[in-house]
Amino acid sequence: MSEHTIPYKIYLNEDEMPTAWYNLRADMKNKPAPLLNPGTHQPMKAEELSGVFCQELVRQELDDTTAFFEIPAEIREFYKMYRPSPLVRAYRLEEKLGTPAKIYYKFEGNNTSGSHKLNSAIAQAYYAKQQGLKGVTTETGAGQWGTALSMACSYFDLDCKVYMVKVSYEQKPFRREVMRTYGASVTPSPSMETAVGRKILAEHPGTTGSLGCAISEAVEVATSTPGYRYVLGSVLNQVLLHQSVIGLETKTALDKYGIKPDIIIGCAGGGSNLGGLIAPFMGQKLRGEADYRIIAVEPASCPSFTRGKYAYDFCDTGMVCPLAKMYTLGSGFIPAPNHAGGLRYHGMSSTLSQLYDDGLMEAVSVPQTAVFEAAEYFARVEGILPAPESSHAIRVAMDEALKCKETGEEKTIVFGLTGTGYFDMVAYEKFHDGKMSDYIPTDEELQASFDKLPKV
């Protein structure tokens, strides 16, 4: 390999790390639609939300005009324990693909939670502690968010109750043990601890649970236990705000070497990673200062952007949470089994939904086998075993790089590598054994789900 002027890994110095989160909504002409009260269909007020969320987080959730929120010193100290994350130049991948494209990835997996989720978990735990709360509740599916929140709560000495979808609880005992190592209580959902859990178990005695049910249990416990609030790892505006640290670091690192990306790519489930990665770039685009192609990648089995409806919908299957306007497959939509647990959500961040609807970003969906082919290829040439979620972005980054190979264009591609796949080896095993499904929902299935959207 020839000499290079840009290092394999660009690490910012501590004093170059962001001191404020960037609130993308401040620069949006068309603001994301407000959350609605599920009973009255009126915009949710701060008072209504503050029974569920911490006060400061409610403020962040509702504020669509303040561009920057200072990152409290305690959170910046915590960030220094695992951030800045490296912006990696994928020299080997470029070489192997034989592409003139220049590929960079922002790697968020080098922390024990194994993903970017920690960026928001620590913020949410901090504000809970500041408010004098005793603890927080949440749900987790694949387990990355639960792990991140456990770490954050352990740091601030907060109680952490995690409702883990029963099938994951049983199939991913290692994730559960990591959470226990951080002192969290982990309950398989549905459980007998909550009214909603008991109701579901009475109606469906053998159920293995769902994320929607786990949300309902976590919300019930948070709102009925003094000193507790509920926290969520994606979808919400506050989460995108905290995750802007990913994009801000990325932009500083690129600017340091005078690099301007042409294409920015991220996987999209609820939108936390993508919204964070693109934040400052989209900000420039909104302000007319620069232009970028921005691509959201979603699984073909759960294609909320590419095949969903832009409409008000419930955020949970239990229909107790507020209504959000978003690209959605319907809150009752159940994606075919796939191994990117973090991308199985039926809806999408309201902020990203508005940007997509305004034509400011693109979206593509990719089938599962093609994603794992990219994952294995990447693991071999770049030496990092990627999470299935992250591998959606790898797939499209490779596809774009291969297009450059055909056209000869030296485009600069940046993608988000959100996490590692150490707890996803069952999925890799299925891939190696040729037992992976590529099921894609039919139009009829989607229409049946759309027919049940709330009338707003």
Added chain:
Amino acid sequence: MSEHTIPYKIYLNEDEMPTAWYNLRADMKNKPAPLLNPGTHQPMKAEELSGVFCQELVRQELDDTTAFFEIPAEIREFYKMYRPSPLVRAYRLEEKLGTPAKIYYKFEGNNTSGSHKLNSAIAQAYYAKQQGLKGVTTETGAGQWGTALSMACSYFDLDCKVYMVKVSYEQKPFRREVMRTYGASVTPSPSMETAVGRKILAEHPGTTGSLGCAISEAVEVATSTPGYRYVLGSVLNQVLLHQSVIGLETKTALDKYGIKPDIIIGCAGGGSNLGGLIAPFMGQKLRGEADYRIIAVEPASCPSFTRGKYAYDFCDTGMVCPLAKMYTLGSGFIPAPNHAGGLRYHGMSSTLSQLYDDGLMEAVSVPQTAVFEAAEYFARVEGILPAPESSHAIRVAMDEALKCKETGEEKTIVFGLTGTGYFDMVAYEKFHDGKMSDYIPTDEELQASFDKLPKV
């Protein structure tokens, strides 16, 4: 937390990374004793070893006078993909312990193999490729070495045959899948593929295997298949040479900030991590340029330094490998079940054994439960889930820091954090459930094993 001048994580720049490995033996007055032919009891010659190992690795194994070996450019490129590893200042741990000690750890876990093993794996794969070999064979117990070698072989497009102790193969399917992701073939040992495997299976039909048996199978295949050689992840001089990259980076990082350690601590199984971490510091000590307390930490269940004999012994239970003079518990010694697979070897690097015998370093052994208590404490305050092996060093680093708390001494402690524990959650689960054993071998057990040492 107050302002600090030393960052949480010291990362060297690419141009500060070592360009040569340091061969500790060059500065030793008392050289490590030579390997002996198991039949003749005469020192092994290069010709004899080159049927088993690559030629360049034989040269490195036998050379105890050359101080520096240049790191080939291809290996330096690979190192840049996951190195330099950070030297972390454990501000939070210091604060929580309330100690005036300053604690640093060199973290080798931020790569997909999850440990420092990759440093030598890539070197050994490189020399195999240079020699025009088709592939290599090895054994793996816990799986870290096998994973590292799979990654290295994938990089250089070499065939990789891993014999994995059957009990680990069955209990750690995820490790196996990571190796398969990197294209390695993984065979549970004992197998029907080798004469030695068939013999053992005929004699012990239900055996779950042992590292000694897996070594014998891997050596048999390497020596009987044209174009193959055998590679090993610890104990050997060549491995310590490659692992010196850990210590060299550590020393450069400390020097950059004018920090002089008082105590250097590492866990010790076969010695690869400890030998690498201490190399340049021990070199200074040998040359009379500086003094350090250097502490090897081993499990109380497998105490080769603290309770072993310094004697010639077989490196494998099959007794086909050369004899090495080392601190040993006897090649037939089987440690009680414990969860630090990388520290279950009966012997110890000849180089470290000689240094220990010469009084140049100390050793302590620690019981398993105390190790996991330290592991969990560390995970919570420093945010990294440590491997059980690495946690032995954490335990003693914490103990030394607590002594400083009593005496008020502001000592600087550096320890090696060799890897992450993502694949060790079964062990953490036993710890959480209070089912962990602290069995320590009796004097009678050890004596019975010593009685079987070869007469040399």
